[in-house]
Amino acid sequence: MATDIKAPQFPESVADGTVATWHKKEGEAVKRDELLVDIETDKVVLEVVAPMDGVVAKILKDEGDTVESQQVLGQLEAGSGSGGGDAKAESEDKPAAKADKADKDSAEQPEKSSEQQEEGDDDAQAGPAARKMMSEHGLSAADVKGTGRAGRITKEDVEKALASKQSGQPASASEAPKAAPIPAAEPGEREERRVPMTRLRKRIAERLVSAQQNAAMLTTFNEVNMKPIMDMRKNYKDAFEKAHGVRLGFMGFFTRACVEALKRHPEVNASIDGDDVVYHGYYDIGVAVSTERGLVVPVVRDADQKGLAEVESQIIDYGQKAQKGKLSIEEMTGGTFTISNGGVFGSLMSMPILNPPQTAILGMHKIQERPMAVDGKVEILPMMYLALSYDHRLIDGKQAVQFLVTVKNFIEDPARLLLDI
Structure with a gap:
């Protein structure tokens, strides 16, 4: 059954x-x-x-x-499938009469050529959608290079093969003729490749457009001297990793700094629900993670109750899960405030888009040495631009600036985090 x-x-x-x-x-x-x-x-x-x-x-x-x-x-x-041990044992136990009949039937059947057998085996390695597309366009497995698991041919592989066929170029380097060079494209020919947008990418697009259309979004900027945090990391990174088994990064400091700033400015930790303002008495910090499929935002829940090591460990775990596509829906649901670090890709300054229904998002950027005036003297310091995008329907400019300055003060003087001042 x-x-x-x-x-x-x-x-x-x-x-x-x-x-x-x-x-x-x-x-x-x-x-x-x-x-x-x-x-x-x-x-x-x-x-x-x-x-x-x-x-x-x-x-x-x-x-x-x-x-x-x-x-x-x-x-x-239930069963063992083609080529399984049970099937083999069953065939060995067949009565002689059945074996003779099988031999007779096989003698009457024309034997497949090795080429036909190989083609049949290869076609079996294609997914259902890929096989259908290959059949519609007259392609065999030899015409398509499989990039799926164990060389399995996917629908995208067939699309690539069709695009290569239309452009007159082989699907893979191994199929390219060695005797003659690949002819250049004719003047005026411009190749295009059309692929369906993934569900995640469509959802991201919908949310981003909705955020811009439904919120009065503004962005305020400030800059922060990263030298105190960098010096602290340099002095304690080995001891920290030995004690907690996790690297001491920047995200833990910024998460803790944002939590303390949110406590002082509760409207930044709030959300708008229709005509109501919902003030959250907890601190669930979303951390934007870029993957091949798109941007996802797992949530560090109750971040105010976690130490630096626990926050760093959870963020690293989320990053690894995100790259493997292993994040659960529960891990990405909710969040009262979001941090996005475009600096890992080299971004010097940007205006992050809100993550609805949240009313604010902090954008971190690249650390870059710049000449700064300090006590009347010019010093070269590692500086980072911070950007806070916020919903002006709930948060006034004064509150947004004060929140960002609070984050800046905590980062430039980490002792404040310990002293709660």
């Missing part, structure tokens, strides 16, 4: 998802809890694993199809 392979139960905030990648094909054996398929939502990628040992009997939803919560994606049957 077949067992249904179902999409996971989506949270209330997620309406549906898209089948991103099948990691198994029809007829392939799987073990219990082995990864079968990835479902991409507008927030995270959810993994569907095998509920039991068996064989993928049927795939009902191809890559790119939209699915709803608990919808059937395919069917799994």
Whole structure:
């Protein structure tokens, strides 16, 4: 009896998802809890694993199809799959009469050429959506270079092969003719490649546009001398890592500084809900993380109750999970204030966009040495521009500037964080 392979139960905030990648094909054996398929939502990628040992009997939803919560994606049957040990044992136990009949039938069938066999095996390594597209455009597995897991051909690989075919260029360097150079494109020809926008990217776009359309967003700037923090890191980074097992970074200091500034300016930690203002009595700090799929914002909850080491450890853990697509929806839900560090990419100054329904976001930037006037003398100091974007419907310019100055003072004099002054 077949067992249904179902999409996971989506949270209330997620309406549906898209089948991103099948990691198994029809007829392939799987073990219990082995990864079968990835479902991409507008927030995270959810993994569907095998509920039991068996064989993928049927795939009902191809890559790119939209699915709803608990919808059937395919069917799994008990067994060992093609090429499994049980099948082999069964064939060895066949009665002689059946074996003779099989030999007779095989003698009447024309034997496949090695080329046909190889092509059939390769086509089996393509996903359902990829096989369909290859069939529609007359492509074989030899025409497409698979970049998926274990060389599996994905829909994107087929699209690349089609684009290369249309442009007259081979899909991969290994297929390029060595005798003659690749001909240059004709004058006036401009290649384009069209790919569907991922659900996460569409969701990010919607939220960013909504933030600009529905909030009176302004940005105020200040600059901070990073030398005190950098000196502290230099003096204590080895001892800190030995004691806590985590590197002493800048994000921990800025998170702690923002929490203390939020305590003094509660409107920056608030949100607007219709005609009401919601003042949060807790401090859940979102930390923007860039991934190949897009920007995600996991949340450090109750940051006011965590020390530097715990904050740093959680941020590192979130970063690693984000790159692997392992963040859960719960880890990215909520947040009362957000920190975005564009400085890791070299940004000197920017205006971060609000993360609704939050009313403010802090932008960190590149640390750069600049000549500064200190007590009537010019000194070369490592400086960073800070940007605070805020919703002017709730936060006045005076409050925004005072908040940013408070953060600046904590960073330039870290002892204030210990003394709470």
